[in-house]
Amino acid sequence: MIEAIPFLLQGLGTTVIITFGSFLIGAFCAVPLALARLSDIAPLRWLATAYIEVVRGIPPIAWMLVLFYGLGRYVTLPPLLAACLALGAVSTAYLAENYRAGIQAVAGGQWEGAGALGLSKGDTFWRVIAPQGIGVALPPSASYAVGLLKDSAVASVIGVSDIAFRALTLNQQGNPGLPIFLAAGVVYMVVSVPMAVLARKADTFIRTRSAV
Amino acid sequence: MFEQWIQWLPGLLTGLQTSLAVTGLSLLLGLPLGLLFAFGMISRTRILRQATILIVELGRGIPLLVVLYVVYFGLPDGGIVLESFAAAVVAIAFNTGAYTSEIFRAGLLSVPRGHIEAAQSLGLNWTDEARYIVLPQALRAIVPPLMSYSVIVFQATSLGYAIALPELLNSAYQIGSVTFEFLSVFILAGLIYAALSIVVSRFVDAIHSKTAH
Amino acid sequence: MIDNQQKRTEGAAGTTDAQKAPQLQPKDIHKEFNGNTVLSDISLDVNAGEVVAFIGPSGAGKSTLLRCVNYLETPSSGDLLIDGKPTVKIASKPTRNELMNLRRQVGMVFQSFNLFPHISVLRNVALPQERVLGRSRKEAEERAMELLTRVGLGDKADARPSKCSGGQQQRIAIARALALDPEIMLFDEPTSALDPELGGEVLAVMQELAATGMTMLVVTHEMSFARRVSDRTVFMADGRIVEQGAPEQVFGAPREARTKKFLEAVLER
Numbered sequence: 001m002i003e004a005i006p007f008l009l010q011g012l013g014t015t016v017i018i019t020f021g022s023f024l025i026g027a028f029c030a031v032p033l034a035l036a037r038l039s040d041i042a043p044l045r046w047l048a049t050a051y052i053e054v055v056r057g058i059p060p061i062a063w064m065l066v067l068f069y070g071l072g073r074y075v076t077l078p079p080l081l082a083a084c085l086a087l088g089a090v091s092t093a094y095l096a097e098n099y100r101a102g103i104q105a106v107a108g109g110q111w112e113g114a115g116a117l118g119l120s121k122g123d124t125f126w127r128v129i130a131p132q133g134i135g136v137a138l139p140p141s142a143s144y145a146v147g148l149l150k151d152s153a154v155a156s157v158i159g160v161s162d163i164a165f166r167a168l169t170l171n172q173q174g175n176p177g178l179p180i181f182l183a184a185g186v187v188y189m190v191v192s193v194p195m196a197v198l199a200r201k202a203d204t205f206i207r208t209r210s211a212v
Numbered sequence: 213m214f215e216q217w218i219q220w221l222p223g224l225l226t227g228l229q230t231s232l233a234v235t236g237l238s239l240l241l242g243l244p245l246g247l248l249f250a251f252g253m254i255s256r257t258r259i260l261r262q263a264t265i266l267i268v269e270l271g272r273g274i275p276l277l278v279v280l281y282v283v284y285f286g287l288p289d290g291g292i293v294l295e296s297f298a299a300a301v302v303a304i305a306f307n308t309g310a311y312t313s314e315i316f317r318a319g320l321l322s323v324p325r326g327h328i329e330a331a332q333s334l335g336l337n338w339t340d341e342a343r344y345i346v347l348p349q350a351l352r353a354i355v356p357p358l359m360s361y362s363v364i365v366f367q368a369t370s371l372g373y374a375i376a377l378p379e380l381l382n383s384a385y386q387i388g389s390v391t392f393e394f395l396s397v398f399i400l401a402g403l404i405y406a407a408l409s410i411v412v413s414r415f416v417d418a419i420h421s422k423t424a425h
Numbered sequence: 426m427i428d429n430q431q432k433r434t435e436g437a438a439g440t441t442d443a444q445k446a447p448q449l450q451p452k453d454i455h456k457e458f459n460g461n462t463v464l465s466d467i468s469l470d471v472n473a474g475e476v477v478a479f480i481g482p483s484g485a486g487k488s489t490l491l492r493c494v495n496y497l498e499t500p501s502s503g504d505l506l507i508d509g510k511p512t513v514k515i516a517s518k519p520t521r522n523e524l525m526n527l528r529r530q531v532g533m534v535f536q537s538f539n540l541f542p543h544i545s546v547l548r549n550v551a552l553p554q555e556r557v558l559g560r561s562r563k564e565a566e567e568r569a570m571e572l573l574t575r576v577g578l579g580d581k582a583d584a585r586p587s588k589c590s591g592g593q594q595q596r597i598a599i600a601r602a603l604a605l606d607p608e609i610m611l612f613d614e615p616t617s618a619l620d621p622e623l624g625g626e627v628l629a630v631m632q633e634l635a636a637t638g639m640t641m642l643v644v645t646h647e648m649s650f651a652r653r654v655s656d657r658t659v660f661m662a663d664g665r666i667v668e669q670g671a672p673e674q675v676f677g678a679p680r681e682a683r684t685k686k687f688l689e690a691v692l693e694r
Contacts (some may be wrong), residue, residue, distance in 0.1 A: 057406030057413075059367040061374075062381050062398065069388060070395035153275035157374050164278055171285050178286035185274035185282065192273045329497050330539035330598075334553040334605060335528035337521070344552055348543045 004170050008183060011163035012191070014080065018152040018162060021084035023145050026091025033092055034099035035125075048096070055093035061154045063090055068158040083155035087148060094144055102137030103129055135206045142199035149192050163187050217400050220387050224401055227383025230297070234369040234379065237301045239362055242308025249313030250320055264313075271310020277371050279303045284375045296377040304368055312361055319354035320346060359416045363409045370405070380404060446509030448473040448640055449609055454493055454503035454516075456486075456664075463489050464664045466503070471609075474638040478651035478672070481661035482687060487644040490661070491611050494642065495531040496524055507609075529557065532602030536614040538594040540586035540601070546573065547582040550601045557605060565604075572600040576630050592623030596630050603634075610634070612643040616650075628654075648691055652676050660684045 036048035055063075063086035067077060077085070106129050114124040156165035167184035171177045252264030271279075284299040294302065323346050331341040370381040378386075384401035388394035447470035456464040464486045471477055479487040492498040494505065496519055505512045505527075512527045513519045519527075540549050550569035554560045560568070573579050576596040578589075586594055595615055602610060612631065616624035628650050635641055635654050645651055651658050652672045659669040660681075668681045679685045 053410050054402075054406045057367075057409035058402040059370040059381070059405060061370050062402055062405060065373075065381065065385065066395065066398045066402065069385070070398045072394060073392070150273075150275035153277040154371070156277065164275065164281065167278070168281065168285075171281075176286075176289045178282065178289040181278055181282040181286045185270070185278050188275055188278065189270070189273035193269065196273075324537075324539070326535055326537045326539040327541060330533075330535060330541070331553075332524075333495050333497060333528055333531075333533035333535075334601070335525055335557040336553060337525065337556075340556045344556065345541055349541070352543075 004175055004180060005183065007170065008163060008166050008180075008187060011161060011166040012187060014155075014160060014162040015149070015152050015164075015188075016191070017080070018083050018087065018155050018160065019145070019149045022087030022091050022152070023148055025084065025088025026095045027141075029088070029092040030095035030099050033096035034103060037096060037100050038103060052093045052096055055090055060087060060090050060151050061157060063087070064154055064158050079155070079158045079160045082158060083152070083160050087151060087155075090151075091144065091148055095141055098137045098140045098144065099133070101140075102133030102135075104133075105136040106132045138206060139199065139203035142202055143196070146192050146195045146199060149195065150188065153188070213396055216391075216393065216396060220397055220400060223387055224380060224383050224397075224404060227378060227380040227401075228404060230377065231366065231369040231372075231379040234297065234300050234304065234372065234377070235362065235366045238304035238308055238365055238369075241301065241305035242365070243312060243358065245305060245309030246312030247316050249309055250316030253313060253317050254320060268310045268313050271306055276303065276307045276368055277374060279307060280371055280375055296372065296375045299375060300369065300372045300377050300379075304365060304371075307368065308361070308365055311364075312358060315354055315357045315361065316350075319350035319352075322353045323349045356416055356420045359419070360413065363412050363416075366412075367405065367409065445473075446506070447471055448475075448508060449494070449642075450504075450506040450509070451490070451494060452504040452506060454490065454500045454505070456489055456493060456498060457501045462664055464493070464500070467664075467666060469659070469666070469669075471640060471642065473608075473640055475657060476635045476639075476641045476643065476655045478655035478658045479642065479644045479661060480646075480648065480651055480658060480687075481667070484663075485661040486664040487661050488613050491533075491613050491642060491644050494609075494611055495528055495533050497533070529605065530607060531609045531611060532605060532607030533611045534595070534598050534602055534613065534615050536617050538586075538591070538598045538618075540594055540598055542586055544585075545582065546578070546584050546586060546589065546597050549586065549597060550604050553601065554604050568604055569600070572604055573597065576600050577626075590623055591619045592626040595619065595623075595627045599627070599630055599634070609640045609642070612641065612645070614644050614646065616645070616647055646691075648676070648688075660687065662687070 033048055033051065036044045037052065039045050039048070064083060067082040067086045068079060071077065071082075110128055110132070111124060114128045119128065152162060153164040155162055156168060159165065163184050167180050170180050249264050249268050252260055253268065255261045255264070280299065280303040283294060283303045284296060287294060287299075327345055327349070328341065331345045336345065369377075369379050372379040373381045373385065376382065380401055384397045385394075387397045391397070449469075449471040451467055451469050454464055454467045455462070467486075467490055469477075479490070481487055489498055493500045493503075496505075496513070499519065500516050503516050505516070507527075507530060513523045540546075541552075544552065547566060547569050550572060551562065551565040554565035554568060555562060558565075570579060570582060573582055576599060578593055578596055578600070581589055581593060581597070586597065589597065599610075599615075615631070616627050619627065624647070628647065631641070631643070631650075632654050643651070643655070655672050657669060658672040658675040660667045660675060660679075660683075662683055668675060668679060668684045675684065676688065679688060
């Protein structure tokens with residue numbers, strides 16, 4: 001049992017890679033998606049809305065299977081990449097909604113004010129709107145990252161050698177399941193609980209700062 | 213493609229039935245558990261409070277898939293052997309309890325302190341206070357997020373795939389492994405997930421904006 | 426109730442028949458919050474039918490004392506006697522039964538009314554009777570209607586509390602407390618959240634109640650009400666009773682400098 005722990009812990013790196021990888025994908029791609037969602041051009045808005053609704057409506061594990069098995073006929077993706085892309089696509093949709101809430105929380109007068117000063121749309125967004133909206137968008141996005149860590153366990157079903165997968169492997173090699181899986185759970189908690197605490201701290205920090 | 217879809221649909225709908233059954237049973241067991249956890253978390257008894265918080269943190273901190281593995285692959289070591297259906301219900305119900313406890317707790321705490329004091333000063337006992345004063349008021353804050361959460365529970369049943377539960381996603385996989393049309397069948401299954409999720413979410417939004425006015 | 430009335434006419438500031446114990450006696454009530462003393466050893470004898478007004482600067486402990494009398498706050502130490510008998514064996518550790526018994530005898534009216542917003546006015550008054558006294562729904566609603574009529578709000582029975590003005594809500598809250606047939610009524614700044622005009626309606630109901638011989642403890646900022654209606658006025662500051670006596674004496678010829686200073690400040694406004 002004890003000798004199983006290092007084997008389990010080696011999966012931690014993979015779990016962290018999936019979590020960070022897919023979060024980064026989401027954090028970048030969500031910016032244009034959120035802007036499209038708020039665009040004046042109706043078809044663009046509809047497309048963005050459709051993407052967000054459909055992607056969030058389908059469970060992450062299904063995305064995992066779509067990318068790995070579904071696309072398997074055309075391209076063979078390495079499991080780790082498939083996992084990052086699948087969760088990245090899902091987090092793009094969720095984070096875009098957070099960004100949208102952040103952008104909308106900034107008073108409409110700010111766009112007008114910046115426009116009246118002759119700032120370009122890009123400058124207005126990046127230098128005026130985004131810095132104000134981030135306080136609204138950041139806390140739920142941080143909690144989403146914690147959720148993503150847990151969702152990353154789903155990658156084990158397409159053979160990514162993360163914590164959950166290694167626990168499964170150990171169990172199939174004949175080790176007792178209960179302690180193995182509980183140990184895996186503890187490893188996840190050791191990462192997710194501090195992350196959640198940090199997210200909460202960031203939330204209260206931003207709240208108190210913006211309250212002043 | 214559509215001909216194939218029509219051919220596959222009955223098989224997928226059978227899977228969907230299992231998904232919905234797991235969803236329903238998990239909510240049936242998980243929501244009372246969540247309420248219980250919520251009462252535990254606001255209890256005045258310190259031990260009870262701390263024990264509940266520990267259990268809830270476990271439920272929220274451990275990925276549901278791992279909880280599923282614990283129940284399905286782990287519990288047999290303790291002499292408890294559950295079929296995949298029962299295992300999925302137990303794991304998802306526990307997860308639901310842990311997550312919804314926060315919704316219940318927030319709802320209970322949304323009832324103004326003064327109303328609780330009024331109930332106490334009128335001599336209502338603890339159960340009457342909860343039943344007639346606190347819960348009816350808290351329900352307004354609780355029901356919309358719980359309905360949204362039911363969508364999450366429905367989606368979570370897809371994890372049953374990992375323990376060979378014949379739910380929607382697994383049915384799709386089975387069809388794919390026979391026809392090798394994985395992409396097509398997964399798209400169909402995905403659309404079913406999305407359709408149900410979106411319809412329920414829209415419904416919840418509609419109710420929410422109605423009660424907000 | 427009728428012999429209470431009798432006693433009221435005798436004038437109340439402490440003249441008791443020797444045989445009878447005072448109806449309510451907080452004894453050495455001490456209350457601390459995180460090491461800060463909020464009430465230091467308050468003792469008081471309240472006779473049946475007496476109306477006692479508590480005045481004093483905010484933070485004096487008036488509300489806390491009132492809340493200790495029905496154990497919404499648990500005193501750190503002391504005794505609470507009703508009819509000469511202790512209501513709670515260990516002051517800082519009330520049992521569930523002791524609390525039930527105490528609260529059955531003591532009604533409370535809050536500054537913020539605290540009506541239940543999800544049920545009608547009538548149900549607000551009837552529900553506690555059904556649950557606490559075990560009255561039938563019919564009986565409870567009849568009694569509720571009777572009391573609502575008495576406070577002038579029979580026509581509001583089916584409305585939601587939110588549809589009533591603050592003054593009406595407070596009168597309903599009084600009816601709700603009275604419906605449980607309490608022997609003692611506590612009023613915690615009942616008019617502080619109200620405009621003077623609406624407050625007047627509430628004070629009128631309270632004055633009427635006082636005339637029926639109800640024992641009343643009233644924390645108030647309404648000096649004229651204290652002066653006119655109370656049998657005894659208690660001035661509190663810094664968690665202590667500084668001075669008490671007939672309202673004419675306390676308002677007209679305060680003995681303590683602290684009282685004088687407070688009254689000058691208040692009456693000047």
